[in-house]
Amino acid sequence: MKTSRRRIVINPQTRSIPLENVAPTRPFRQAPPPKEIIIRLQDVSKIYPDGSRCLIGANLNLKRGDFIFITGTSGTGKSTLLKLLYGEETPSSGQIYVNGSEVHELKGDHLAKFRRRIGVVFQDYKLIPNRTVAENVAFVLQAQGRRQQEIERRLLPTLKMVGLAHKADAFPDQLSGGEQQRVSIARAIVGTPPLVLADEPTGNLDLENATQILRTLENLNTYGATIIVTTHDHHLAGLSGKPIVELRQGQLYWQKR
Numbered sequence: 001m002k003t004s005r006r007r008i009v010i011n012p013q014t015r016s017i018p019l020e021n022v023a024p025t026r027p028f029r030q031a032p033p034p035k036e037i038i039i040r041l042q043d044v045s046k047i048y049p050d051g052s053r054c055l056i057g058a059n060l061n062l063k064r065g066d067f068i069f070i071t072g073t074s075g076t077g078k079s080t081l082l083k084l085l086y087g088e089e090t091p092s093s094g095q096i097y098v099n100g101s102e103v104h105e106l107k108g109d110h111l112a113k114f115r116r117r118i119g120v121v122f123q124d125y126k127l128i129p130n131r132t133v134a135e136n137v138a139f140v141l142q143a144q145g146r147r148q149q150e151i152e153r154r155l156l157p158t159l160k161m162v163g164l165a166h167k168a169d170a171f172p173d174q175l176s177g178g179e180q181q182r183v184s185i186a187r188a189i190v191g192t193p194p195l196v197l198a199d200e201p202t203g204n205l206d207l208e209n210a211t212q213i214l215r216t217l218e219n220l221n222t223y224g225a226t227i228i229v230t231t232h233d234h235h236l237a238g239l240s241g242k243p244i245v246e247l248r249q250g251q252l253y254w255q256k257r
């Protein structure tokens, strides 16, 4: 029996093509992940214009409340991966969903609102130089529109948690590298965000301070926050007992679940 093939017929009146006959011009896209998946990387590649290949068809699914370490040698793309998750970099291909949004589709106010729900510890701290420690940390709460009373209620306990209450009035250039790093951690957690992305948050800390910071992150995790910590310190990652994902040659490998 002869099968009839559907032809695309252009309507001579309107010159428009019936939508159901048009092949999709965009690549096939997956449906957004279910609600319990807070992070999904779907065949994600990231190749910088200079040819640096950080991710090559990488996949990852994290549920709300997961706490993982991402390890990998210097230059493998750990920071790049976190930048993709909060929309500072765009993937060369593939899809990234965070908190129900496809990250690289977000622009302007939507992107700003999306980022307000993520606490980021930057590898290079990114403190505001002409603001004190307290002002740097309070800035996040002000951006979230919190009231002064609420800001005061949260500020001091958070500074105490990172051992910096006594430096509240100091400016960043009056602090050591490790102290600046702890300010950036305080800023990331002060608003108790549902997702924390911490890029080498203990890179400049001694073991005692590093352990204290990990405990603080674990504490936040017990309240339901999802936490991703990058590190090249396998020992520290191992001490925590949390799952470890290794980034190697553009792929993500679960080392311990």
Ligand SMILES: Nc1ncnc2c1ncn2[C@@H]1O[C@H](COP(=O)(O)OP(=O)(O)OP(=O)(O)O)[C@@H](O)[C@H]1O
Binding pocket: 048, 049, 050, 052, 053, 054, 072, 073, 074, 075, 076, 077, 078, 079, 080, 081, 123, 232
């Ligand atoms: N904006 C950029 N333009 C071009 N190449 C970049 C850019 N940012 C990073 N890279 C390159 O991508 C690779 C991964 O960099 P990335 O900073 O993500 O690595 P990393 O794993 O965080 O390293 P480290 O452990 O030293 O912090 C490196 O080769 C780096 O040179």
Ligand SMILES: [Mg+2]
Binding pocket: 078, 079, 080, 123, 199
């Ligand atoms: Mg890095």
